[in-house]
Amino acid sequence: MAVDLVVFDIGRVLLEWDPEGYYDKAMGRVARVRLFREVPLHEMNLRIDAGEPWHQTVEDTAWKHGRWHKDVLSWRDHWDKMAGPLIPESVSLLRALRSKGIPVWALTNFGRETLDHAQALWPALTEFDGMIVSGELRVVKPAPEIYAALERDTGAAPGRILFIDDKAKNLRAAEARGWQTHLFDGPAGLRQRLVQEGLLSPAEAKAG
Structure with missing residues (x-):
């Protein structure tokens, strides 16, 4: 899909x-x-x-x-x-997606104060089209409520969401809602997945 x-x-x-x-x-x-x-x-x-x-x-x-x-x-x-620091290859892929007009959101377990601090230190963490932050909702992944909040705020069909996370338990909770998922184990694998999905061309992904 x-x-x-x-x-x-x-x-x-x-x-x-x-x-x-x-x-x-x-x-x-x-x-x-x-x-x-x-x-x-x-x-x-x-x-x-x-x-x-x-x-x-x-x-x-x-x-x-x-x-x-x-x-x-x-x-x-x-x-x-x-x-820190940032993972620059991942940030570049995020930017490559957004440069093509593909909406990119964050779904993160992060304190509100620590996120504010992180965004001041690393402004790339402000470069999302929207964010769902556990510290604001007072509920953390993999609780269903945090995934439901993203679905509600984006209006995206669950089956057309690709969620990238480094924890399998968080991905399993997303898969239970019908989301597509990618277990992050480094930028190279993510780059390959984004090309496979047709979201980036090989050249765009390599540049990212």
Whole structure:
């Protein structure tokens, strides 16, 4: 079926997002493994993605885990080093699609405050025709409500949506609604898929 709308996840599709990599460099892998085992940092971040305030949530977690207080606060103070950089090839493909008049939206688990910060740091993250953001809806992927919100706001037929995400569970939830999906494992595979769908020519995709 033809594709009328391309939907991008952001983290690990357009933006590197590698907290473990940041902490490995900052404190060493052994200490990082212990930190992530003793402090529920990813659960904390999911709460931010679901709408809890960024700084307050990090600070509250830091106080609850006094041994790791300074390290937890890095999620506030050095967030940009965890989130970035952009994946330039993915951004180029997004731009190539939009230059052909193909609508491109984002469907992302992202806190409202962290997204504002990310967009100020990397303006390419503003280059969508629209966005569905978990922190605004207070519901995260793969909950059905966030997919329904995109369908409602775009008016796109589910079977004509192509959704790009790096997590299989998020894609399964989209497939259950009839969406077409692509599991992102690097720009090369995405480039091939966009050509396969007839959305970009090989030359356009290569330029992207």
